[in-house]
Amino acid sequence: MRVLRTLLILVVLFGGLFIAADRVALYFAEDQVASRIKASQGLTSDPEVTIKGFPFLTQVARTTLDDVEISLDGVSASAGGEAVRVTEVRAELKDVTFDSTFSKATAGSATGSARISYADLTASAPKGATVGYAGTERAAENQVKLSGPMGEVLAGAGISVPGPFKALLDGKTLTAYSTVSLVDGDTVRLRAASLPTLYVPGAEERMRKAVDYDLKIDGLPSSIQLDKVTTTDTGLSFAGTGTDVSLSG
Incomplete structure (x- = not known):
C-alpha cells in the first residue's frame, strides 16, 4: 500500500511538472508567433495569439499546430491618403507547420474576418x-x-x-x-x-x-x-x- 501511495504521488508530481512545463512552453510559443506575425505583416502592435490543443509539447514534437487563433490591432484601410481604422480583425489558422529551427511557419488553411464601423x-x-x-x-x-x-x-x-x-x-x-x-x-x-x-x-x-x-x-x-x-x-x-x-x- 505504501509503495502504491508513493507511485501515485510520483505520478501526480511528474504530471503536474509536465503540465507546468507544457503551459510555459505554450506561452513562450504564443509570444514568438505574435512577434513573427508582427514582423511579417508590418503591424504597429503585437497581435494576440492563442494556440489551441493539449498537450502543446506533443504538437511541437510533430512540428504541427492544429489550431491557432489570432486577433490583430493596428490594421487600417486607406483611401486617398486618409487612414480608416479596421476593427475586430480575427484569423484562425489550421495545420500550422514549422521547420526544426522554428524560423519558418506556414498555415495550411486560414479564415479571417474584420469590421469597419460607420x-x-x-x-x-x-x-x-x-x-x-x-x-x-x-x-x-x-x-x-x-x-x-x-x-x-x-x-x-x-x-x-x-x-x-x-x-x-x-x-x-x-x-x-x-x-x-x-x-x-x-x-x-x-x-x-x-x-x-x-x-x-x-x-x-x-x-x-x-x-x-x-x-x-x-x-x-x-x-x-x-x-x-x-x-x-x-x-x-x-x-x-x-x-x-x-x-x-
Whole structure:
C-alpha cells in the first residue's frame, strides 16, 4: 500500500511538472508567433495569439499546430491618403507547420474576418457627410447611406457653389446610397447607385468622384483574400479565406 501511495504521488508530481512545463512552453510559443506575425505583416502592435490543443509539447514534437487563433490591432484601410481604422480583425489558422529551427511557419488553411464601423467609414467620406445604415432593404443589396447638409457636403467635396444657387441649398440634405463590393481580395469599393439633384451646374459629376472611392485594407495576412462583405446596422463586416499562409518574419 505504501509503495502504491508513493507511485501515485510520483505520478501526480511528474504530471503536474509536465503540465507546468507544457503551459510555459505554450506561452513562450504564443509570444514568438505574435512577434513573427508582427514582423511579417508590418503591424504597429503585437497581435494576440492563442494556440489551441493539449498537450502543446506533443504538437511541437510533430512540428504541427492544429489550431491557432489570432486577433490583430493596428490594421487600417486607406483611401486617398486618409487612414480608416479596421476593427475586430480575427484569423484562425489550421495545420500550422514549422521547420526544426522554428524560423519558418506556414498555415495550411486560414479564415479571417474584420469590421469597419460607420463612424470609421465616415472618416473617408467628404467633409460634412456621414456614412450610416441604409435600412434593411438596401442593406440586403449591400448599400450604405451617405448624408449631410447639402451645402457642407458640396463644400467638403471641393465644389464651389455660385452665389445665385446658394439660397437653393438652405435647409436641404444630400442623401445618396452607395453599393459596397470587394475587389482583388483586399479592396472595398463604394459606388453611388444614384445622386439627388444638386442644383449646381456640373456638380453631379464632381460629387460622384468624391463619393465613389476605394478603401484598401492593409495589415491582413497577405494570403488571406477577403471574399465576402456584408452591410450590417453597425458597419461593414468582411470574411475571407486563404491557403499556405506564411507566418515567417
